[in-house]
Each structure stands twice: as C-alpha cells, then as structure tokens.
Amino acid sequence: xNQQQLITDTIRRILHDLCTKEMVDSAEQGRWxxxxxxxxxxxxxxxxxxxxxxxGTGGDLADxxxxxxxxxxxxxxxxxxxxxxxxxxxxxxxxxxxxxxxTVAAGSFTLxxxxxxxxxxxxxxxxxxxxxxxxxxxxAGNAQGQHLCxxxxxxxxxxxxxxSTNMAGEPRLDVxxxxxxxxxxxxxxxxxxxxxxxxxxxxxxxxMMAGAMTAMLELSVAYAMxxxxxxxxxxxxxxxxxxxxxxxxEVAACQRAADALNTALVPLNELDIAIAxxxxxxxxxxxxDIAHQxxxxxxxxxxxxxxxxSRRLWCWRDEYGxxxxxxxxxxxxxxxxxxxxxxxxxxxxx
Amino acid sequence: xxxxxxxxxxxxxxxxAALHYPPKLITVATEFLYGMNAMFQGLQFEPVQLPPQxxxxxxxxxxxxxxxxxxxxxxxxxxxxxxxxxxxxxxxxRGWIGMTWPKQYGGAERSFLDRYVVTEELxxxxxPVGAHWIADRQSGTQLLKFGTEEQRQAYLPRIARGECYxxxxxxxxxxxxxxASIRTSAVKVDGGWVLNGSKIWSSxxxxxxxxxxxxxxxxxxxxxHAGLSQFIVDLHDSNVTIKGIRNLAGDSDFNQVFFDDVxxxxxxxxxxxxxxxxxxxxxxxxERSGPERFLSAxxxxxxxxxxxxxxxxxxxxxxxxxxMAHLITLRRMSISVAAMLEAGKTPITEAALIKDLGNTYERxxxxxxxxLVPSETSSRFRNTLHQCILHAPSFTLRGGTxxxxxxxxxxxxxxx
Numbered sequence: 234x235n236q237q238q239l240i241t242d243t244i245r246r247i248l249h250d251l252c253t254k255e256m257v258d259s260a261e262q263g264r265w266x267x268x269x270x271x272x273x274x275x276x277x278x279x280x281x282x283x284x285x286x287x288x289g290t291g292g293d294l295a296d297x298x299x300x301x302x303x304x305x306x307x308x309x310x311x312x313x314x315x316x317x318x319x320x321x322x323x324x325x326x327x328x329x330x331x332x333x334x335x336t337v338a339a340g341s342f343t344l345x346x347x348x349x350x351x352x353x354x355x356x357x358x359x360x361x362x363x364x365x366x367x368x369x370x371x372x373a374g375n376a377q378g379q380h381l382c383x384x385x386x387x388x389x390x391x392x393x394x395x396x397s398t399n400m401a402g403e404p405r406l407d408v409x410x411x412x413x414x415x416x417x418x419x420x421x422x423x424x425x426x427x428x429x430x431x432x433x434x435x436x437x438x439x440x441m442m443a444g445a446m447t448a449m450l451e452l453s454v455a456y457a458m459x460x461x462x463x464x465x466x467x468x469x470x471x472x473x474x475x476x477x478x479x480x481x482x483e484v485a486a487c488q489r490a491a492d493a494l495n496t497a498l499v500p501l502n503e504l505d506i507a508i509a510x511x512x513x514x515x516x517x518x519x520x521x522d523i524a525h526q527x528x529x530x531x532x533x534x535x536x537x538x539x540x541x542x543s544r545r546l547w548c549w550r551d552e553y554g555x556x557x558x559x560x561x562x563x564x565x566x567x568x569x570x571x572x573x574x575x576x577x578x579x580x581x582x583x
Numbered sequence: 584x585x586x587x588x589x590x591x592x593x594x595x596x597x598x599x600a601a602l603h604y605p606p607k608l609i610t611v612a613t614e615f616l617y618g619m620n621a622m623f624q625g626l627q628f629e630p631v632q633l634p635p636q637x638x639x640x641x642x643x644x645x646x647x648x649x650x651x652x653x654x655x656x657x658x659x660x661x662x663x664x665x666x667x668x669x670x671x672x673x674x675x676x677r678g679w680i681g682m683t684w685p686k687q688y689g690g691a692e693r694s695f696l697d698r699y700v701v702t703e704e705l706x707x708x709x710x711p712v713g714a715h716w717i718a719d720r721q722s723g724t725q726l727l728k729f730g731t732e733e734q735r736q737a738y739l740p741r742i743a744r745g746e747c748y749x750x751x752x753x754x755x756x757x758x759x760x761x762x763a764s765i766r767t768s769a770v771k772v773d774g775g776w777v778l779n780g781s782k783i784w785s786s787x788x789x790x791x792x793x794x795x796x797x798x799x800x801x802x803x804x805x806x807x808h809a810g811l812s813q814f815i816v817d818l819h820d821s822n823v824t825i826k827g828i829r830n831l832a833g834d835s836d837f838n839q840v841f842f843d844d845v846x847x848x849x850x851x852x853x854x855x856x857x858x859x860x861x862x863x864x865x866x867x868x869x870e871r872s873g874p875e876r877f878l879s880a881x882x883x884x885x886x887x888x889x890x891x892x893x894x895x896x897x898x899x900x901x902x903x904x905x906x907m908a909h910l911i912t913l914r915r916m917s918i919s920v921a922a923m924l925e926a927g928k929t930p931i932t933e934a935a936l937i938k939d940l941g942n943t944y945e946r947x948x949x950x951x952x953x954x955l956v957p958s959e960t961s962s963r964f965r966n967t968l969h970q971c972i973l974h975a976p977s978f979t980l981r982g983g984t985x986x987x988x989x990x991x992x993x994x995x996x997x998x999x
Contacts, residue, residue, distance in 0.1 A: 289590075296591065481936065489916050508908040567907055583633060
C-alpha cells in the first residue's frame with residue numbers, strides 16, 4: 234500500500250466514525266469537535282506535508298491536500314486548511330507552529346517595533362474558526378518588509394470580537410487587533426508571504442470544493458437509484474440521467490484541476506492555482522443546482538446531508554477570490570504573453 | 584515495511600500495524616455522510632505528464648507547421664475544415680501518420696502520447712489535416728486491431744505515407760444515433776458479398792479512396808447488435824454513387840453514398856463477418872477523447888486575444904481566463920485518456936465525458952466571445968468567428984450526439 238492510499242484509508246475511517254451528521258450539527262450550534270481534531274492530530278494528519286522543523290509531521294504536500302480534500306468531502310467543520318497554510322508559512326519564515334488548531338488572517342496588518350517586542354495592529358474580518366483555535370498566524374508589514382506573526386488566540390480574544398457564522402454555520406470572527414507581541418513571535422522573511430497566503434488559500438479551497446462536489450455526485454447518483462416515482466427509480470428517467478451526466482463531467486473536470494495542485498505549491502505555480510480556483514469555483518453553481526434538483530425537496534432540508542456540502546461550496550467559491558477574480562488573473566497572464574503565445578501557454582501547463 | 588521517513592509515515596505505520604485507532608460500529612447517520620463511496624468511485628482521470636522527450640517532437644512539429652503554412656492562410660482548428668493531399672504526404676514522410684503502428688506496417692512504433700503531441704500541434708495551428716485524419720485516427724487503427732494480415736499489409740503502409748484516405752460509413756438516412764438500426768445490407772455470394780443500401784454524412788467521400796462501411800449481413804434478430812459486419816468499400820467502384828451535400832456554411836464536405844449491387848470480395852470483410860458491432864464500439868475511445876473534441880474553436884480565442892491587444896477590460900480578461908481554464912483542464916483530461924489508451928485500456932465512458940465537456944466548451948467559445956468583441960475588429964477575426972459559428976452545430980453531433988454521450992456517461996455512473 235502506498236502512502237497516499239494509507240492516508241486515504243486512515244482519514245476515511247476516522248471521519249466515518251467521528252464526523253457524523255450529529256457532530257457537524259452540534260458544531261453548528263457552536264461546539265468545537267475536539268475529539269475529531271484530537272484523533273486527527275494524534276494520527277499526524279493535521280500537519281502532514283509540513284516539515285518536522287516547522288512543527289509538522291512530514292510527508293508530501295500532496296498528502297496534506299488529500300487530507301484536506303477528504304475532510305471537506307464530508308463537511309468536517311475543522312480548520313485543517315488554515316492549519317496547513319499556517320504550517321507552510323512557518324516553513325517559509327523559519328518559524329515553528331505551536332500545536333493545536335490554527336487559523337490564518339489574510340488582511341493587512343502593521344507592525345511597529347517597541348521595547349522588547351512589536352505592536353501589532355489591524356482589523357481581522359471573517360476569521361475562520363477563530364473561536365476554536367489556539368493560534369492565529371498572520372502576515373504583517375513594516376518598513377523592513379513582511380513578517381510572520383504567531384499570535385495566541387487567547388490574546389486576540391481579549392479585545393471585543395464580533396462573532397458570526399458563514400452560510401455553512403461555521404464560526405467566523407471580526408476583531409480589531411492592537412496587541413503587543415514578543416520578538417520570539419515575529420519572524421522576518423524575504424518571501425512574499427502575503428502572496429503565498431492568498432495562493433495557498435485559493436489552492437486549499439479548490440481541493441475542498443473538488444472533494445465536496447465529488448461527494449455530491451455520489452449522493453446524487455445513490456439517491457436517484459433509490460428514489461421511486463411513477464413506479465420506477467428516477468435514475469431510469471433520461472431527464473435525470475442526462476442531468477447527472479453533466480454533473481459527472483463538471484466533477485471530473487474539477488477533480489483533474491484539483492489534482493494539478495499536487496505539484497503547484499512548491500514552487501508556487503500561480504497559473505495552476507488560478508486555473509483551479511477559477512474552473513472549480515465556476516462549477517459550483519451548476520453542480521449544486523443539479524445535485525439539489527435531483528434530490529428534490531428532501532435535499533432542501535437541514536436534515537439531509539447534501540446541505541453540508543452545498544452550503545460549504547457556496548462559501549468556498551467566494552473565499553480567497555471568487556472565480557471571476559482568478560479568471561481575470563489567468564486572462565492577464567495570457568494577454569501579457571500575446572496572441573501568438575496562447576498555445577505555448579496551454580502546452581506549458583502540463 | 585521500510586523505516587519511516589517522517590513522523591507522518593511512522594504514525595500511519597503504527598496505525599496500520601496496531602490499529603491505533605480501532606473501528607467502531609457504523610451509524611445510519613455516517614452512512615448518509617458517506618453516500619455510496621464503496622460502490623461508486625467516480626471517473627478516473629489520473630494526472631499524467633507528457634514524457635520529457637515529447638518536447639523535442641513538439642518543437643519539430645511546430646517548426647514544420649510554421650514553415651508550411653502561408654502567413655495569409657486563414658487558420659481554423661476544426662479537423663474537418665481543410666484538407667491538402669500534399670500536406671498529408673509531407674506528414675507521412677515525417678512519420679507523423681500511423682505513429683503508434685508497428686514498423687512492419689509503415690508505422691513508427693511511437694506512443695499514444697507522442698501521437699497526442701503531433702495531433703494537438705496540427706490542430707492548434709489550424710493545419711489542413713482533413714484528408715488523412717479519419718484514416719489515421721480510426722480506420723487504420725481498426726484494420727490493425729481487427730483486420731486480416733493481407734488487409735494490414737495492403738492499406739496501413741499507404742495510410743502511413745499519407746496517400747490513402749478513408750471515410751466513415753456508419754450513419755444512414757434513417758439511422759443516426761441508433762446505429763444498430765442500419766438497413767444497408769449484403770447477401771453472401773460465391774467469393775464475397777453483394778452490397779446494397781446507402782450511407783450519409785460521409786465526410787470527404789468524394790475525395791477519399793475507401794469507406795469502412797457498417798453493414799447488416801444477417802437479418803436483425805432479438806440481439807440487435809448481432810449480424811453486423813464491416814466492409815472495406817472501394818469508393819471508386821462503378822456501382823458506388825457519391826452525391827455531395829452542402830452544409831449550412833456552404834461547404835460540400837459531406838456526402839450521401841449509394842451502393843447498387845456492389846461486389847465486396849471476402850478479402851474486404853474486416854476480421855470476421857458478424858463482428859461489426861464489437862469493432863465499432865472499440866473505436867469510441869479513439870474517436871471521442873482526442874484534442875479535436877475541444878480545440879475546434881481555438882483559433883477564435885487566439886484571434887480574440889489579438890483583437891483585445893494591450894488594452895483589455897475586466898470582462899474580456901475574465902472571459903479569456905475562463906476559456907483558458909477550461910481548455911487547459913480539458914487537455915489534461917484528454918492526456919489522461921491518451922495514457923489509458925497507451926496502457927491498452929478502453930476508456931469509453933471517460934472518452935464520452937471528454938467529448939461532451941469539450942463540445943459544450945467549443946460551442947460556448949464563439950457565443951461568449953461575440954458579446955465582448957471590441958468595437959472595431961479585423962476581417963480576419965470576423966471570418967474566424969463567423970466560420971466557427973456556422974460550423975458549431977456540427978460539434979455536438981459528429982462522433983456521437985450530446986444526448987448519446989450523456990447516456991454513455993450515465994451508464995458509466997451505473998444509472999442504466
């Protein structure tokens with residue numbers, strides 16, 4: 234058994250046992266799924282693909298993308314993508330990520346040197362899972378360049394925070410940061426960490442969407458085969474078959490676009506990430522449309538698990554740049570190269 | 584197991600060995616979360632990279648095409664849009680037709696991935712590949728797979744030299760998607776068969792040498808797929824009549840072909856009589872998965888980018904990015920299928936899926952671009968766009984209609 238297969242089997246078994254509908258529902262009521270996180274962490278799955286020097290458990294970047302994709306396919310309400318992104322930034326900046334769930338903030342922050350440390354300020358908006366995390370990782374700038382900051386969430390939550398949830402009922406946090414960081418929590422870097430953070434966000438959201446859409450296809454095929462109308466399973470109607478064939482095409486394209494990211498993170502391949510976020514984000518509209526149509530009113534209920542995927546997909550397609558944003562980025566790269574290089578761009582994207 | 588290289592690996596190994604995490608009873612709710620993972624694994628498009636040595640081949644083809652095509656040549660990347668005997672023969676001389684076939688039949692014994700590189704370079708450049716296209720892509724492949732030794736020797740070297748062209752003889756006036764309902768039939772006579780009936784939509788039949796013709800050789804029985812055979816019909820036979828049909832773009836590319844007591848010698852039956860359906864079905868992976876299924880509108884995109892120039896607006900940038908994201912993803916999927924063909928698989932569902940997605944895409948390209956054209960455009964751009972719009976209805980018909988393809992995909996999903 235190769236490592237990818239071993240990881241797939243392990244994470245599926247853990248999710249299968251612990252990431253139940255009841256657990257996801259209770260997370261929506263505000264309860265942190267501690268047992269699920271702890272089990273994943275104990276098995277080395279929360280920081281796979283991150284070097285041990287940076288606090289990770291090693292392995293390939295493709296391993297972590299696989300884990301994030303599998304967890305997303307069942308709607309696991311955990312900051313796995315954020316923790317991975319933070320770990321990757323720690324690798325780049327020479328920092329060591331503390332244990333526990335971590336979140337990242339993509340905004341603009343300033344850092345001013347003071348006696349024995351730095352004053353960090355800025356506004357955090359829609360911080361993912363902030364209430365449940367132990368550490369916030371963000372990139373702040375000053376005249377010396379970009380710095381990676383490791384901020385204990387306990388300090389962040391000293392300030393008055395506005396809590397909310399996204400469309401999927403996952404916790405989000407808005408807070409004004411104005412706090413003192415010790416020098417040991419700030420890491421100067423010559424890398425463009427802001428850029429890295431945004432691209433890693435787009436890449437992880439892309440694989441998450443691919444995972445959730447694959448699950449929606451599986452659910453839709455299963456439902457069509459068990460739901461009877463007019464005396465036969467609705468899967469026997471051509472109108473349904475043709476819709477599911479379209480969904481299968483979109484899902485296959487999304488899977489292939491997501492697979493391309495296995496080799497796109499180091500070195501960072503902006504075009505591949507932009508293609509994935511644009512192509513996959515665009516597919517969410519028609520894919521959720523078909524999956525919900527096939528499921529009928531049942532799929533529109535809170536009780537059915539389809540919404541654990543569709544509501545997340547409607548969030549993820551807009552986070553870290555919507556499809557239009559990334560389409561424009563691809564367009565800019567292509568136009569800059571000129572009409573006679575279009576085909577070259579296509580064939581270079583192996 | 585080898586010593587662990589990382590903490591992740593060590594934990595996974597201990598997990599696998601000692602059941603560090605013991606399984607529990609499955610609840611109904613978790614079954615719901617998992618759908619039917621165990622039964623349905625989705626469609627596989629393994630990420631495949633073209634081999635590094637294909638870069639040299641690509642450069643060679645690109646340079647050749649640049650040298651061959653005149654600067655004022657109005658390029659179109661539809662494989663059906665232009666043909667040139669001279670161009671096909673030059674490709675044959677370079678070993679770029681029948682590339683995957685054994686050398687003893689004039690082939691080059693190269694991989695499907697090498698063939699992929701050549702075909703996509705030719706299409707992207709809008710080269711006139713129409714003469715040899717069908718013979719190279721499917722007729723020769725059919726003869727290699729199912730034909731007799733005499734047939735392989737008689738036809739394959741000529742096809743590979745770019746000198747011998749084939750038409751497809753499947754559709755009939757009353758038979759389109761429902762291929763098993765064909766009426767063209769043959770009766771056994773001494774030394775061969777006598778063929779009567781008619782085929783339609785046969786591209787290039789007026790210029791080509793032969794047609795692989797699907798024929799009913801025993802009356803239809805309960806199994807509609809039994810009793811079909813494929814014949815190699817000489818299109819220059821005096822009992823064959825070819826009538827051109829103009830398409831809506833004004834081209835006389837396809838034809839209706841009539842057979843009036845055409846004698847077919849036994850040696851022109853492909854493989855064994857009665858095997859026709861199996862032979863036809865085996866073509867589909869080759870016919871439906873290639874770059875011609877999503878590149879037909881490629882020159883419209885290129886000329887649009889030329890028109891937009893250095894000053895694109897946001898909507899134009901987004902459209903270019905969207906069309907490129909689709910194109911690059913389709914190409915990656917198509918290369919995955921080329922690798923499956925290379926591995927000897929018959930990826931019929933995957934091929935149908937690529938054709939459906941690809942045809943939908945190439946229909947979309949002119950429709951979306953026309954809405955965002957700059958106020959002043961060149962006649963070159965307008966010609967390219969208009970030619971594409973006029974031919975676009977054929978994209979989702981030829982080689983299997985959209986509806987048939989989606990039926991094939993639905994079967995692959997286990998729905999029928």
